[in-house]
Amino acid sequence: MSETYNIKGQDGIQVFTDLPEGAQVTLTNGAVGTIIGNPRDGAFLEVTYSEHPDSSLVGADEFVFFNQVESAASK
Amino acid sequence: MANIVRAIGDRSIRAYIDPERGTVSRELYVNDDIFAQELEQIYQRCWLLLGHESQIPNPGDFVVTRMGTEEVLMVRDRKDHKIRAFLNSCRHRGMKVCRYDEGNTLVFTCPYHAWTYDTKGKLVGVGFGNYANAYTDTLPTGSEEWGLVEVGQICNFYGSIWATWDPKAPSFQDYLGPFAESLRHCLQSSDGEDAGLEFFTPFQRHRIPTNWKVPGFTSVTDLTHTAMTHRSAQAAGLHEDRGTGKETAKPFPQEKYAIGDHNLGHGGMCTFYDQLGVPDYANEWFEPGVDDYFRAQTERKKLLIADRIMPPHGWGGGHFAIFPAVMVDSWRIRYYHPHETGITERWSLFGVDKNAPDHVKDAVRHYAERFNGPVGFFESDDMENWNYVFPASQGATARKYDYFYRNGLGHGKYDDRLPGVVVNGSYTEEAHRARFSRWLAFMEAKSWDDLYPLNKSANHNIWPGVDGQASAKA
Ligand code: FES
Ligand SMILES: [Fe+2]
Numbered sequence: 001m002s003e004t005y006n007i008k009g010q011d012g013i014q015v016f017t018d019l020p021e022g023a024q025v026t027l028t029n030g031a032v033g034t035i036i037g038n039p040r041d042g043a044f045l046e047v048t049y050s051e052h053p054d055s056s057l058v059g060a061d062e063f064v065f066f067n068q069v070e071s072a073a074s075k
Numbered sequence: 076m077a078n079i080v081r082a083i084g085d086r087s088i089r090a091y092i093d094p095e096r097g098t099v100s101r102e103l104y105v106n107d108d109i110f111a112q113e114l115e116q117i118y119q120r121c122w123l124l125l126g127h128e129s130q131i132p133n134p135g136d137f138v139v140t141r142m143g144t145e146e147v148l149m150v151r152d153r154k155d156h157k158i159r160a161f162l163n164s165c166r167h168r169g170m171k172v173c174r175y176d177e178g179n180t181l182v183f184t185c186p187y188h189a190w191t192y193d194t195k196g197k198l199v200g201v202g203f204g205n206y207a208n209a210y211t212d213t214l215p216t217g218s219e220e221w222g223l224v225e226v227g228q229i230c231n232f233y234g235s236i237w238a239t240w241d242p243k244a245p246s247f248q249d250y251l252g253p254f255a256e257s258l259r260h261c262l263q264s265s266d267g268e269d270a271g272l273e274f275f276t277p278f279q280r281h282r283i284p285t286n287w288k289v290p291g292f293t294s295v296t297d298l299t300h301t302a303m304t305h306r307s308a309q310a311a312g313l314h315e316d317r318g319t320g321k322e323t324a325k326p327f328p329q330e331k332y333a334i335g336d337h338n339l340g341h342g343g344m345c346t347f348y349d350q351l352g353v354p355d356y357a358n359e360w361f362e363p364g365v366d367d368y369f370r371a372q373t374e375r376k377k378l379l380i381a382d383r384i385m386p387p388h389g390w391g392g393g394h395f396a397i398f399p400a401v402m403v404d405s406w407r408i409r410y411y412h413p414h415e416t417g418i419t420e421r422w423s424l425f426g427v428d429k430n431a432p433d434h435v436k437d438a439v440r441h442y443a444e445r446f447n448g449p450v451g452f453f454e455s456d457d458m459e460n461w462n463y464v465f466p467a468s469q470g471a472t473a474r475k476y477d478y479f480y481r482n483g484l485g486h487g488k489y490d491d492r493l494p495g496v497v498v499n500g501s502y503t504e505e506a507h508r509a510r511f512s513r514w515l516a517f518m519e520a521k522s523w524d525d526l527y528p529l530n531k532s533a534n535h536n537i538w539p540g541v542d543g544q545a546s547a548k549a
Binding site (some may be wrong): 028029037038039041043044046062063064066067068 | 180182184191199200201202203204205239380
């Protein structure tokens with residue numbers, strides 16, 4: 001059962017800051033990635049893309065800013 | 076304020092030193108224009124100490140250190156584990172990127188507009204970077220161009236980390252010249268193993284109201300101050316033995332001098348040994364068991380260099396200075412960072428054998444705290460002098476009267492045992508004068524091309540009468 005993280009609620013900033021490695025994020029552009037690093041700065045997550053509208057980025061690592069993240073769930 | 080023309084390559088600053096008379100103008104210590112020129116022509120070019128590898132053992136570890144007046148991040152990269160150093164200033168609009176003194180991190184995210192940099196200094200993300208009508212096409216993330224400003228060169232010298240902003244500077248080994256072996260020696264553990272030290276953290280730091288050259292040039296390796304300045308600390312019995320009386324060491328033939336390398340600016344106390352091997356260990360510690368450890372270490376070191384004469388080095392292993400302002404002893408490094416003309420930050424790094432047992436590390440740390448810390452004595456004594464020198468020297472009257480650096484002038488000699496280095500009596504100001512020779516060379520040089528050792532034929536010595544030689548011609 002995958003758990004959904006409420007990153008938009010009242011505690012959303014803290015939940016985002018604490019997202020664990022391995023959780024899956026869906027971005028506002030439709031890309032999906034797995035968190036491989038969380039600097040815990042409340043701003044960025046390092047993800048590896050498993051899906052991306054630009055197919056050349058599938059498998060690539062990128063730092064995504066919090067406002068790009070639509071939702072997060074455990075795998 | 077004196078009117079000083081500061082165009083690079085301008086030589087009017089030479090007028091502030093009178094080599095024949097052996098004097099230096101106080102303007103060198105109190106003048107804001109000269110200070111600004113030092114930052115540009117000395118601190119932008121010289122190799123500067125960043126710290127020690129033992130501060131950042133793990134991937135992603137970082138500490139904030141300094142180069143001159145500026146903060147620098149010393150970082151161990153998460154992927155290749157190499158140590159790099161970057162200016163702690165965001166490339167977007169100059170915010171201090173990292174506001175912690177030390178830590179472990181994945182990225183450095185600027186608190187202002189969230190530009191974020193990895194541990195190689197590369198820009199890897201920006202806030203709103205994905206907005207079509209924001210940065211698009213104007214800021215490719217991952218571009219080298221907008222990464223953190225990296226130092227020109229960095230060097231891990233037996234565990235100590237040094238850097239220069241100037242890519243044209245000579246290698247750190249060449250910058251040290253004949254002092255490389257002395258510094259290497261001071262970074263060995265007590266059994267003679269290379270890179271055998273670690274340093275207690277956090278370093279002791281004091282912000283003191285004086286010019287950086289007061290401790291950095293004037294007080295480093297200044298033997299004549301010790302008897303008076305430190306008389307009270309001697310009376311309090313604060314040494315390793317806490318006043319209980321040390322064992323008298325057996326004689327070990329040696330000669331002691333004050334030395335200065337006028338081309339490189341390094342210098343200080345020097346011991347030439349006249350016998351193979353190392354001296355027998357003499358008990359000196361109050362705490363039980365500590366002498367046993369150091370005696371066993373000394374026996375190991377004896378085996379290591381039984382058939383060699385130790386390289387010439389400072390007294391008890393150190394007490395020499397690396398230009399511009401690092402003072403090195405066998406287990407201590409003291410370092411003076413300029414902040415303003417009359418503000419200096421002093422760092423004391425205390426080393427200990429990294430493989431020593433805890434009771435030895437504790438004893439050494441306690442000694443370091445007695446020696447220096449908030450309740451320590453020795454450098455507190457020194458700081459009393461340093462703090463009062465500046466206000467007593469900067470007034471309109473005071474600054475017209477030159478400082479005296481003539482002690483031993485004309486009595487130095489070159490010595491084959493340390494080629495290029497002037498050797499003089501222990502209580503002379505030879506090391507001080509060498510620092511001013513190098514100081515003037517930097518302040519006049521257009522670039523490293525004019526400076527020894529890149530300019531191999533340079534003779535930066537400005538003072539008369541070394542070994543019968545005339546002073547270097549202007
Ligand atoms: S100043 Fe750092 S992101 Fe703007
Ligand atoms: Fe604001």
